[in-house]
Amino acid sequence: MNGDLRTVGDSDRAVGQHESGQQHAGPGGGSARARRFPTAAPAEDSKLAVEIRTLVERGEMDEARERFGELVAMHQRRASRIAFQYLRDAAEADEAVQDAFVKVFTHIGSYREAWPFEVWFTRILINGCLDRRKSRARRDKWVVAGDASLADEARASAAASRDADPERKLLARERREKMAAAIDRLDGRQRTVFMLCHFGDCTPKEVSAMTGLNESTVRVHLFRAARKLRGLLGGKP
């Protein structure tokens, strides 16, 4: 799987290339979330991933696929959220999530239980999203952008506030557009860190393991991202 964990593009640094050269973060701290880390007992998803790997190695593919469905169900919503915030296009985010899961299943043999599954999976997802962003930027140089994201925005605001009054709908839509534009203006690393911490519900320690950045660097990026966002949004989202 390491082959997939590389470049970030733009000003992003390679996701998965550790500054310290270590493969994953150190021992888990006292937090409840940090318990997913190597020294502690593996989380449910990590156990499941190990089971799937064993099944695949035994050649019991049907059973492996069935169990993999459970794993997908566990991470799907979070993954879609991260991918959507990254790509701002529902169809593309959908594809990115699918690709990430298919890649996980294809490379499940290289999964090591020492890694929390969530970290491993998120790295794959983020790399896919970054690749898509890069290719989109390349494409946008030559092609006039479509209205996919606008359609998504409209669908989102319509679905979110179906019974709300039009003024509120419009305000919500404006707010989202403003927020998305502000997040898009963040520096590559800051955006990655902010997305993972904020929309991916990851701790700085987990983000450190995913991105290969030091935990203190993650904290600095996160702080700068939040400060910049507050400046761009005028203190209000």
Added chain:
Amino acid sequence: MRRTHHLHDERLFDCYVAARAGDAIDPPSAEHLADCDDCAARYTELVQFMDAVRAEGESESDAIFTPDRLRAQQQQIARRIEHVARPARVLSFPGQFVRRTISASTSRTAPRWVAAAAAAGLFIGIAVGASFEWETRVREAQQTLARGPQVRRPAMFAAGSTRAASASDAADDAFLNELELALERPRTRELVAFDEFTPHVREVRDQQ
């Protein structure tokens, strides 16, 4: 109790991150927050801002990725991994023939044999067609040569039929004129009526 030094923004943010991760806030900072109203207000504002950003983002993506859509996505993933680790099925062509040859364990030579036969058939077909066409041409040429003087004679020596020939020439001219007129006329049905009213160059020229 008033403090002279307030907590730096970075420290406040660390407090927020620690609280979100479920960690204990750094004791000196926690103590300061408890004592200093200004810092407590700044902290509350920060927490409100960050929570609002997250809530906004989450509600937006949750509105797009509805349970139905997630279910469809899950099915799509299941469909895509269905073929993982399964050897690809090779479709043989032509089906019957290859199946027979595979059972006779000559699978590698059969396609070559088929290709060779097809090429030979094509070559023979082209050769036969070409020779037939050639023969027809030769036969026609021979017939023309044999008939040649008889055919040419009436054209050269039929002086009596000059009037008939000029009549046929006039008929040909009229026919060609009609053709030209038809081509000049607009093809759109709606414009034909306008065309009828419009004088044509040809008519004006003829009148002059």
